[in-house]
Every structure is written in structure tokens, then in C-alpha cells.
Amino acid sequence: MVREIFRQLPNEDVVYFGDTGRFPYGTRSKESIRHFSLQAANFLQEQKVKMIVVACNTASAQALDYLEERLKLPLLGVILPGAKKAVSSTKNRRIGVIGTEATVASGSYPLAIHQIESDIKVFSQPCPLFVALAEEGYLQKKASYLIAADYLAPLKKQKVDTLILGCTHFPLLKTVIQKVMGPKVTLADAAESVARETKAVLQNHGLLNQGPRAGQHKFFVSDLPEKFRRLSRRFLKYPVDSVQKIDINRY
């Protein structure tokens, strides 16, 4: 996600915050997710950002409206861009959604899809183990195939032709998911659309930076900066040089 933003917006400075001290969000309550998300947004505001991309499906699903009520700067979640992409891809009008427990429980994807096209059928499936498998580098092992086969069976049965990868970790498991779903199913990963919409939001607000200077990228986490730096190549597909740890409970 962030790599795609860097690519499409090469002149923008980007401040990244990863809540590694309280990760994962997907198994927490709406109340906790909202509280954690607001703390993260407060930190980013202190960094004087001009807009915030909520680049986590769980936070987008459970906290975007809550943040919108409390913050004045433009916000972009990842649910609507993902929903749009899936709607433009489906031919049989049957879309599958996989995500964390919290994302699926929120019903945000079916809601967003039905706001675009009311007669599309949406089938959702939480895949909580995918987060841990991606974290631990179990990207193409047999165990991952077996777990994916369990989780995805109900969606295959419903003959979806498009599957939304509704968690930032899931694109890492693309090979496994595609193999289980079969080659005819389109996997919708929102990264490219989110970056494009980020640009559109900045343009609409007259905030787009088109100067010649290359954007600077700063990385912050709430725990284990060294581990984040080490894993950044796998997760962000971007080598991160320096990461600072912050005390998120101050926000």
C-alpha cells in the first residue's frame, strides 16, 4: 500500500505509523480499534500531515466514521477503493470478501458495495490465521494451502468471480489464495486504487505537491523498531532505513 503511494506520489512527504505495540487490531473490539486509531491520527496530526490514509482495513471498517467526526483534515479509508475495484471487476455480480474478524463483523464491505451497485451478492469470510501466517513468513507452505482451503471453501461454493483481499497482510498470501480459488477468480487488492484516490483527494483539496523535490519518508512504530525495519522488505516491499519508536499512549 505505502509503496504504491510512494510510486504514484513521488513528490509527497509521507509519515508512516505502524502500531506494532498493539497489533493485531483484527481481533479487538470496535471501541479499542476506535481508541487506537484516534491515537494514531493524533500522532500524525502532530507531525503536521495534510491528509491521513487509514491504510488498515480493520481500522477503516471500524473507525473511519469515528475519525471523520473528530478530525478536520481529509481522510481516506481502504474499504471504498477496494469495493469500487471489485465492483468494476465482477462479471457474475458475486463478490467474496476476506478479512479479519473485526472487518467482516463490521459489514463495511457489503455496505460499500451495495452503495455502488445494490444488486451485487456479497459473501464474507473472516480469515484470522492469515494474519499470523503472513507475519511468520508462511507464504507458500502446504499448511497455508490447507488453512486457505478451509477458509475459502464457502466462497468457492458461492461461485464468486472476484475476491477482495480485505486486510493489508493478505496480498502476501496471494499465490496461495489464487491457487485455492482457481485462476478464473480475480483477486482485488486495493493498493493501486488507494494510491490513486489519495492523489485525487489531494488534488480536490488543492494540496497536491508538484514541486521537483523528491518526497521524504519517515517511519514510526509503537514497539520493536528494529524488527519492523527488518520485516519492512517483506511487508512494505520497501527497504526502510530508519524507524523511530514513539509512545502512542501519549496521544
Next chain:
Amino acid sequence: MVREIFRQLPNEDVVYFGDTGRFPYGTRSKESIRHFSLQAANFLQEQKVKMIVVACNTASAQALDYLEERLKLPLLGVILPGAKKAVSSTKNRRIGVIGTEATVASGSYPLAIHQIESDIKVFSQPCPLFVALAEEGYLQKKASYLIAADYLAPLKKQKVDTLILGCTHFPLLKTVIQKVMGPKVTLADAAESVARETKAVLQNHGLLNQGPRAGQHKFFVSDLPEKFRRLSRRFLKYPVDSVQKIDINRY
């Protein structure tokens, strides 16, 4: 663990706190684990407990000494009871330890074992996916066997005859772990020893309650009390009637 404490200490009131809002600890830094553990201990002290059992291997491994420096009441961790049990079980003097990344990185088990018997060989292996597999009920599935076979291969190669289940979640995967290790390897689960040592600590401090009244059990969590109540049968092997949510960041 807590069920065994209830069983061996039927007349004691027990206050249980589960940090479900910041779980899992095993992938966090020592600094975070210490901070979280102290907050939990502060909450329990406010509940006027007479001793604290740190019934989490990660917190015991990374924070027990830190808590001991800061608290006046008796504390019991789970590392030493587990180490003692393994030492009394091993015949070939080769012990394996499995746990979270943080527990293994701490080196607490080898240290505790070598304090008891200096010439025992200890082989440690982090098994981070076991936590998620246990959480998601993947207790005897083929995927769990494959993951266990990956993780446990180095310990089998070292011909350990005793394996410490160094994480409160791992006894749930006992069947899988035993099958992979083979029937001759003893799995050392500290629950029974911890409960016995809890009783001994109370006796030594003249704090043991021997009155006729049955102990009362109170459960607190930092997030999702309803989910905890639902899962308590699997995790605590004890049906929990009521669970209260607290704001752990107040402590």
C-alpha cells in the same frame, strides 16, 4: 493453569486478569511486556490480592524480576516451576523448550534449568504460530501437524526426552505436539506445579486460607469480555459466568 489453582486451592478467592486488549505479548519488546505486566499487577493490587501468579510465560520470562523490584507482595512466575518439572523428568539430560519469540529470546528457561542442574543440555525453539493456531481452534488439524513438524524438527534431531510447553496456549496443542515428538518424549506442562507452588508460597507467608468457605472467582479483561466468556471453556477449561472489562491504561 487457573483451573488447577482453583482445584488445589478451593478456599481461596481468585482474581483473574487477561490482557485481551493487548494480547499477544510474545511478539512484543521487553520494555512493552514489562510496562503491560506492571499495569496488570497494579490493577490486581487495587483488588487487594495477597499474592500474584504471573501465569504467562512471556511475562514471567521478561518481567518477573522487574515486578519483584517494584512490588511488595509475593510473586510466582511459571518459568521455575516448569524448569523444575522438566529437570525431574529428564533421563538423558536433554530438555527442549518451546515458547513465544520473547520467551525464547529471554533465555529464562535455560537459566532456570542450569540453576537447578548445570550439566543439562537445553534446546529452545520459538513457535509463534502455535499461539494463533490455539486461539483459532486449530487444535488437531493437518495444518497444525505440518507447522508443528517444521518447528519441532530441530528438537527431535537433538533427541530431547522432555519438552517444556513454555506458553499457556501450548497445552491446547498437546495432541499434535506429542504425535510429532513421539510417545517417548515427556511434555512438561507447568500448571500442576504452579498451583502446588502457589499453595507453598501462601503457606510460607502464613497467608493460606483454610476456612470452610468456597473461594470466589472474579474475571477481568482489557477488551472483549463476551468473547473471553465464550472461549473460557476452551482456554481455562472452566466455564466463566461473568467477566468485567477494565481500562488497563488507568493503571
